Amino acid sequence: MPQSSAQVTAAEISRIAGVTRATVSNWRRRHEDFPAPSGGTDSSPLYDLESVRTWLASRGHASAATPSEELRTTLRLRAQSGGSGTPEGLLLLVLAAAGRSPEDLTAATRLPDEDLVAHAQRDAGSVADAVPAADPVRFDTDDATVLRALYACVRDEGGQAALGVLAERELEDSAASGAYRTPAPLADLLARLIPGSPSRVLDPACGSGTLLAAVARRGARELYGQDTLPVQARRSAVSLMLTEPEASVTVRAADSLRADAFPDLLADAVLCNPPYGVRDWGHDELAYDPRWAYGVPARAESELAWVQHALAHLTPGGCAVMLLPPATAGRASGRRVRAELVRSGALRAVIALPAGASVPLHVGLQVWVLRRPEPGGPERKSVLFVDTAAEGSAGAGLGGTASTGRTRGASRSASVDWPGVTARALGAWQAFTENPDAFEGEPGVAHAVGVVDLLDDVVDLTPARLVRASRAEVDPAKLSAEVDATRRDLVKAAKSLTRAAGHEDWSAAGTAAREWRTATASDLARGGALALLRTVPEGARGRVDGGSEAQSAARAVLTGSDISRGSAPTGDPAELRGDTAPVIAAGDVLVRAVAGGEGAMARVADEVDAGALLGPHVHLFRPDPKRLDAWFLAGFLGAEENIAGASTGSTVLTVSPGRLRVPLLPLEEQRRYGEAFRHVHALRAEARRATALAEETARLLAGGLTGGQLLPSREAAEVRGQGGDSPH
Template sequence: MPQSSAQVTAAEISRIAGVTRATVSNWRRRHEDFPTPSGGTDSSPLYDLEAVRAWLAARGHVSAATPAEELRTTLRLRAQSGGSGASEGLLLLVLAAAGRSPEELTAVMESPDADLVAQAQRDATTAADAVPGAVPVRFGAGDAAVLRALYACVRDEGGQAALGVLAERELEDSAASGAYLTPAPLADLIARLIPGSASSVLDPACGGGTLLAAAARRGARALYGQDNLPVQALRTAVSLTLTAPEAEVTVRAADSLRADAFPDLLVDAVLCNPPYGVRDWGHDELAYDPRWAYGVPPRAESELAWVQHALAHLAPGGYAALLLPPATAGRASGRRVRAELVRSGALRAVIALPVGASVPLHVGLQVWVLQRPEPGGPARKSVLFVDTAADAVTGTTAGGRGGAAVTERTRSGGRSASLDWEAITAHAVGAWQVYTRNPDAFEGEPGVAHAVGVVDLLDDVVDLTPARLVRASRAEVDPAELSAEVEAARRGLVGAARSLERAAGRERWSAAGASPREWRTATVSDLARGGALTLLRTVPEGVRSRADGDGSGRRGMRPETARAVLTGSDIMRGSIPTGDPAELPGHTAPVIAVGDVLVRAIASADGPMSRVAGEEEAGALLGLHVHLFRPDPKRLDAWFLAGFLGAEENIAGASTGSTVLTVSPGRLRVPLLPLEEQRRYGEAFRHVHALRTEARRATLLAEETARLLAGGLTGGQLLPAREAAKGDAVRGRGDDSPH
């Protein structure tokens, strides 16, 4: 609908066009016909929306904005014009819209404004009956544009995408701070730390419901949530109703510590990512609360209040897993409570995560695993400590593909998406599972996992920091084994350096001239509609993506018969498929074929974003966080497609999110070039890929070799060669020194 008075920012133009802010700034400088600002300030200009859309349409950019981006922009414009329906009503509308077919949603979108608003009102009222505590909101004529955008977003991108946009806007409007989603890989890790199959699960600080959704994927059928922000509580209720329709969902809005909505509830498991560093959590008014069975939490230790709140809601023998800041493990004020948690056997494990695992990104968070003691149960003699900090950024890379494994250490705080979650989960969950089977016989892994006796922990400080306790076990490393590991790494480094030299010697480019080349582009969505490629993804059983077409590529291969699963980390580090097919329960996964273009679904600057499948990937299943593009070889060259799809600016323009950047595949753009010219670009991109792979491999091997040498020398397992030291000393005296 025409909205000539609507104004948009440069950031919104970049989202509409599917490009970066820098590109919009470049358009303003280079194109005289770019729309002039119609409002705002010199530093923050505003542009007429319809003028911008007309300018973009003339250059082939009109279809770049995803429905989610259109919804985001329309919500802001609605706030300017004073739409009548609150965001709570829109959240309810998502639930109703998600139950309609694409054809029904299209019909509603194409109806006149009055009919559209009336239908939305009926849908929201119906959904309110299905969500306890929800209050329906009336929509007015001024809401027609946003209602139309919401229906389009649900139809094309699903209910979860629409929920994310709505909650994002509501949190901005309420000036809430500290509200963010727990990254999905971290939520899955935390859920896997609960042994067995928990039927009932509580999250007393549920936020957007990521942890409860992870529990539902593992079989939980009674989901309870509470959050202090009403918009978060409603969002979680709607989200869980969509993702786990067979589960009983109960979510309440209130402060869990001050106003527990489930005072008598005992569950099989508690999962929680509570707020950190909160001083005003109710210390004085809750001083005699019966939940403090392990000691009254100090005023500065709100985290220990959440720990005991979780234990109070567990049935005897039930488990809790909480994501906590590292200071909780060692602050002097919490020593007495920590000592009682250890002494009673309630604390079972502390797992340190790499920096960047979740907000705050500059801190290495920890997962505490607790178990409510059972009357007459076994005495707990030790606590498990795991340090996964070594699994940051990437886990393994291969010599070409399939060579020696190398681990890259964290050097700075990165985003959650940059971490090797497969390696982090394998170390954390693997050590925990072995430990729970027989704690007394647990041998651990030097530098990674170590079981420490309760008596050894109960000293004057009761410091539960995993890095301090795990590193103390490194003296157990065998000198001969370490020496052999160092030599293998050194040989790999020499080979990698030679391969890098060969890759760097290939020249496959020339200068474009006085100015960069420009070309017309099309989105992946446009190319898919035109039959130039097919977009496939791994989805829950029974779900069929609109982009999947006729489902080609799904050969009915059962996970247990597949070689492996190709993950996003495999693409990032250039390895063969390493994922476990058992990690895809209840999902339908496409089978990868030679020539498929594979793009990571989580954006990061670490390693390549795309690659072309070869014989080593053929027959593997597609991982959850990978997009598969199957080009028609008569119209698209695979390496040409991979090169442009994985380009930094292309990925940035098609990504959304804050903590985790998710790539929207339909928004990626591809130049429209003749096939012969595509092949020339494709050959160049093939060599670029080889160069990047070899450079990363050499860097990782150099880091690993240096780390092993330094650790061995300082740990006493390796000794410096006497001949080398003598030779260096002689050379240091200079040629004219007396001998």
């Protein structure tokens, strides 16, 4: 059967085979039948891909690359060779392929090149109306390798996996493009802030469709999106059609402020994470636009233009939830518009998020909740302000839910305590909406401020300033008791940390480090020493061992963030939608699928984890206890050098589980290593708990002293005055 091929580097051969670069070099020297270079240079040769695959198969080396990695590689090679298929055509092909049976997809991969191209062209053309501004679909035989890999990826991993790889080729989540994906926990929070069950929802800066997907999971059935970048609009349309087949999806590609694609649309709700700090948003040509019912936004206030755009698209009483930078709440140039939003009752709440909740990661963003005023509706006398920054920052929370601490430089979304942030924000918002006049709030966290009190010379709507003004309401006796209890817990945690740090279960290896004979996880899986399980996205056709038909009864989903911060499973089963997720058992080894950040990369599932569902960004290794010790396996799989060697990508490093390497040791020796790794895990857990308790104790003490509830000790001051304590 004739098939088109491509050229690959030695590094790509190592990834395909699941071996090191050094192994590929040895093959070239030792095996005369190893394929000769077909291009490149002497220092950087290229090899024919199909010849390499044939040679590897003759040696019993099955490909260690996942279908999505195969697709990623073929796309890069296609770009080098100048394949003619349009990006829109490949997006359409993903959508069409997702509706095919696994047998149909397998049959397509086996077609000769010319037949495959014609088949793919018909498939993509059948859904051509789904993607905004798509060019006519056109493939040729140079695209056959990509088409074959795409069909295989959709068959084995689902349409979303293939869609994500395609989007990488056109759009990098970076400052260069200015486009960023809203983190899933944040998207879920924004969707849950909308009261009731809206049916018709608009996102005028929809990006990849994350916010619309979140609100669709809550029952919305008419989804409207618009985005300036055509690739984002196309990606959003296909993604939503894949994940929400029962919803009506309409996405357009254009600038919402300058060229509103839905001028007559009145939605039940608007969700939006608009671009920030844009000067050229159309201030001059839109000066007399009817959307500016609350005042013409200043040139520096593009965010307030988006706010009014959202309000203009709401039915009376409809709700808008916007993610905005903190400067929007206090810049002098926006004072008049803010004042009118408050005076009219359109602004209902401002919720401050911790740094790291979303890009830009070093800034604590804010959520604005707005409602379009109803003629003759209730008078709105107050606005809710919530500050979740203390709750959600690294180190917040105690016990199992504490995060590990801030990463170097900027905070990261993975370190945010999303369960705590969500509980604070939703709890305050729901209590406020039930009875605004009787809302008591929580000192230092949530406070309802009267409209009259907000309409001063600056109209500063910063939550931290407004909720801290209410700290004097705290009962001194209650705060003192809370400080004492937290301090006692800190002392206990410090003693436990001392014991963990004092444990010695290792010795020096001698004059040189020990060398290992290793095998890849793929090799061990083929030999039956372990099983590698994963969560299969909705639409993927393959079966997953360990999945459960009763997975909806599981109490939570274990996420990569849970592993990094050492928490119990915190994910929401609703996030999995139709995904097939294995149920975790005690003794399973769990490894984060995305490298980077602080905290552990791997851990062994305990009784708390058992019964939870495996999250989509976690790899599960189920070892045979007669051949592999679980803690030994977790220690080596999560090692820094091992993770680095098995990771691919530039902006995001994705761990290829089959490429992780494990030393080949007798079981008794494995157990000795496993016990040492168990102590390392305990040390990390005790350090995390002690750090969280120290931060909480310091926060309570500082707040009590500055708020007037706690008084410094006179005896301690007298001792310092007599020179009893060093000032340092």
